[in-house]
Amino acid sequence: MKKIIKVILYLVLLLATVLLIAGSFIQFSALPTYKVEMSEHLKNLQVSKDSANVVRGERIAAMLCVKCHMGTDNKLVGKKVLDMPKEFGDIHSYNITQDKEAGIGKWTDGQIIYFVKTGIKPDGSYAPPYMPKFPLMADADIESVVAWLKSDRPNVQAAKEVQPKNKPTFLIKFLCRVAMKPLPFMENITAPDSTNQVASGKYLATAVLGCFQCHSENFKTNNEINPEKSVGFFGGGNPLLDLEGNVLKSQNITFDKTSGIGKYSEQDFMTTLKTGHRPDGTTTRYPMEPYTLLSDNEVKAIYAYLKTVPVISNQN
Ligand code: HEC
Ligand code: HEC
Structure with a gap:
């Protein structure tokens, strides 16, 4: 009998140790990174920057992106996102102006599209769900958003302000290991005809x-x-x-x-x-x-x- 209790005790200790090691691994490791698997088409894509496309993207972005990314001076330099669950910690949206260092000025058209649809950045890092993804958006719509991001509109012009880097909490790190994963990239999506x-x-x-x-x-x-x-x-x-x-x-x-x-x-x-x-x-x-x-x-x-x-x- 005593032997059995001892065995159980050892097993419990072993389990606790394993959990502790796994926990500290998650706690002290960074978020997982992923391979950027862009098609040739996407790598070489140059979206049309004509004014009609910019106007179209500006309208979509006004409904989808500006609310979270609008910072000081009417520029999209990012800000603290106030309506985030406390378990996520202090979360800031980032600078998405054309600045090459502080913003996304170095990202190609395809890299922006790939990110907005999958959540994977050009360096393979992944944006947790506090940045929403739009996997099902039609090519023409997401391309117009890129046209706007690269346009001469005042709110996307290069600005230096940077936000503090988000520090994912244990919960986010844990979830990013087990549940929250990048979305598959889907292209060749056309929006339905407006008569339907x-x-x-x-x-x-x-x-x-x-x-x-x-x-x-x-x-x-x-x-x-x-x-x-x-x-x-x-x-x-x-x-x-x-x-x-x-x-x-x-x-x-x-x-x-x-x-x-x-x-x-x-x-x-x-x-x-x-x-x-x-x-x-x-x-x-x-x-x-x-x-x-x-x-x-x-x-x-x-x-x-x-x-x-x-x-x-x-x-x-
Ligand atoms: C960011 C989250 C969010 C998004 C996105 C959102 N809603 Fe809502 N919606 C809410 C919340 C929260 C309420 C309840 C507001 C309240 O109780 O004052 C609401 C209320 C409503 C209502 C009022 C319902 C009623 O009982 O009177 C309608 C209609 C509605 N939403 C439609 C939509 C449609 C259509 C869309 C997309 C175009 C949309 N919502 C997008 C969060 C959202
Ligand atoms: C609910 C708020 C929210 C909305 C809406 C939103 N974003 Fe974001 N965005 C964020 C947050 C938070 C981050 C930081 C993610 C991280 O920690 O990596 C981010 C990051 C980004 C980045 C990466 C910047 C970098 O340097 O890593 C880009 C690009 C971006 N968003 C573009 C967009 C576009 C385009 C839209 C509209 C289609 C949009 N976002 C809508 C909150 C939002």
């Missing part, structure tokens, strides 16, 4: 504007490659943070009549999305910010698409 209302609404709500990311159950159980496989797809409940760090759950935006937006007419939806004013007189709070730049047709397409999403009953 449901398909273009789906493209906007999943691939570009990431509505499903906030509006499904939790970032941890979202599926970025197959958005429909995200747990509680569009059923809301994702615990998000406002700028003071208070939890605010996302709303159910499936067409459930009581807990979702089943009673919203197309016009109600349009007003809520573009102005933030709900039919009941309340206003949507941060991080749900009005999408003032969307055209009426785009909002109608998103509405038409959401109507096709399986209804979930989930009161938040």
Whole structure:
């Protein structure tokens, strides 16, 4: 009997030692790095920098990138991101101006696209989920964002300010070893024709504007490659943070009549999305910010698409 207890004791000690070593390995090692596997096409890509393309990219970036990267002097020099879970530590977005040292002035067009879609930087390092990825965005759309980043617009001109380097916490390091991995690179994606209302609404709500990311159950159980496989797809409940760090759950935006937006007419939806004013007189709070730049047709397409999403009953 005594022998058995001794054996168990040794085993427990052994396990504890193994865990301790694994833990310190994770704690003291850097984040894993990855191979940059860019196609020849992507390596040589020079996106069109004509003004139409810049205007197109500027509009997309205004809805997707500027909020997180806008720093002082109206330049995209990065800043402390306030609505980050505390477990992630102090997180700063980085300088993405054209400065060759402080910003991304040395990155080729293809390297920027590869990064925004996969999360892998030119040096093989990986940006954890506090920098969102856009794997399903159509080539023409992401290319236009690059055209804007390299344009003569004042907010992307070289600026020297640098942010403190993010120090991933143990949790982030642990998750980056076991769960959070770069996304596969997908190219040759074309956006659906705008005459196909449901398909273009789906493209906007999943691939570009990431509505499903906030509006499904939790970032941890979202599926970025197959958005429909995200747990509680569009059923809301994702615990998000406002700028003071208070939890605010996302709303159910499936067409459930009581807990979702089943009673919203197309016009109600349009007003809520573009102005933030709900039919009941309340206003949507941060991080749900009005999408003032969307055209009426785009909002109608998103509405038409959401109507096709399986209804979930989930009161938040
Ligand atoms: C939710 C906030 C957020 C949004 C939205 C966002 N970013 Fe970022 N971005 C970050 C953070 C945080 C980092 C730093 C990641 C790290 O620690 O490596 C980052 C890093 C980057 C980098 C790498 C810079 C470097 O020197 O390593 C680039 C390029 C970039 N973002 C471009 C974009 C573009 C383009 C968009 C829009 C399509 C965008 N970001 C949207 C938060 C954001
Ligand atoms: C950054 C996360 C985030 C993103 C991205 C986001 N939302 Fe929201 N949304 C929220 C939160 C949080 C609320 C709840 C706000 C509140 O309760 O004041 C909300 C509320 C709403 C509402 C109001 C629902 C109601 O019950 O009245 C609608 C409609 C909506 N979002 C649609 C969208 C659409 C469409 C998109 C994409 C174009 C989108 N949201 C993108 C976080 C987000």
